[in-house]
Amino acid sequence: MIQPLARSVLRTDRASLSNANVQISPTTTEYRLMAGFKDFTTQTARPLPVIILADVSGSMEGGGKIQALNHALREMLEAFSDESDLRAEIHVAVLTFGGTAKVHIPLATSAKVRWNDLGAGGGTPMGQAFELTRAMVEDRATIPGRAYRPTLVLLSDGQPTDAWQQPLAALLGSERASKAFRMALAIGEDADRTVLAAFLANPEARVFEAHEARQIRDFFQLVTMSVSSRSRSANPNATPALPFAGYDV
């Protein structure tokens, strides 16, 4: 097996033997010395994106909810990083909406994510978060076409404080985001289950419930199982079969 250095030596030798206007493209003989398909393929695994839309409005401060969310997200990232024998590389992004919607963690390999705890404060601009999500999923530079279907995870403990219908319709109607798997968690009694169900846009899908802060962790264990199951399966684009009914959320 001859490495690229050897090819460059061949090219240089050929160039030095010629007087002018040397074609640098490899000869047939040189092409035979290519190391294999790796000269013509990407080296990175196909990504499996997971995008978390986290409500960090002021109401998340109470009842230990924001602390439970931070703990759950940290555990999820560690679990993804510890996974081996995967068919895909799990990429994670965390978008937050509390006062304003922003990218807390840009989409990156889970092993490379440096986690900073979320703080809570402000209103619940869920519409902005939908718009941010749509822009991220539709951006082919961020998520290439060879990626597996993304998983979008929405969690909220309250009512949206901005106009969310049109941004959600745009998200669900967009070419790429419409193909994503979606999961939703209602935290506490004040969560707007109508908007969470509209986000799922699937009568067979279930809005999970967290009546206590500790159940946020349970939900993210379920998200982790779902994503890990897909990333290990022969077809990571297929809907994962998980024992949702028996799960304590």
Next chain:
Amino acid sequence: MSETRVTGCSVRGPAHVRDGSPGQDAWSAVAEPVAFAVACDGMGSRPLAHEGARAATRAALRAWRLWRRSNAGSPEDLVRLIEVLWRLDLGGIAPAEACTTCLVYAEDLHGRAVVAQLGDGLIVRRSPDGAVTTHPSRKLDFGTTHALGAPHTLADWSLAVAPPLAPGESLLLATDGVSEDLLRDRLDGLMRWLHAELDSRRAPHHWLRRELHRWPVAHHGDDKTLVMLRRS
């Protein structure tokens, strides 16, 4: 007198090897008197996708043998024949259980060729002067794809009429297990490398099989099929 050489190979992806399931890709090719090649990728989410892919290669071959005689057959006629013959070949299998993509290169007996693609994968043609043409596919992202057996229309096929391969030209069909990982700006190099290697081997199929088994992309799992026609 020109000569056409055909080399093709399908290998099961590591994911199917591990769970003991059959490979879901299939291919078929004919070199003479006019060339034909088909490569199909059964949709992994369908239980009988491997049967669907094999049936599609048989159907495409039969369709081509009927179609190539006519000097008035259109690309649409060829794919209509493929669609009907595929359903007949499936027999008792429900088409929705056996969905498959379909990539076809077909020359007729009257100096024309048709390139047809339903679903993902890649068809590339390289001329002797290094010009590389990629057949435009109706590609959908995130592994979703048009397929035989899934709802689609004739418009979802990407069709083109082209001159038959000239001496020195080569053509490659690749299912998405290969095509999704290829660098599009290196297709010319890939075609030249394959051409050089395949022409120099006494057992090109064995060499190609070994190279596909040594696929260099991390975590790859898909079946891989590559078919190459070279005309000299």
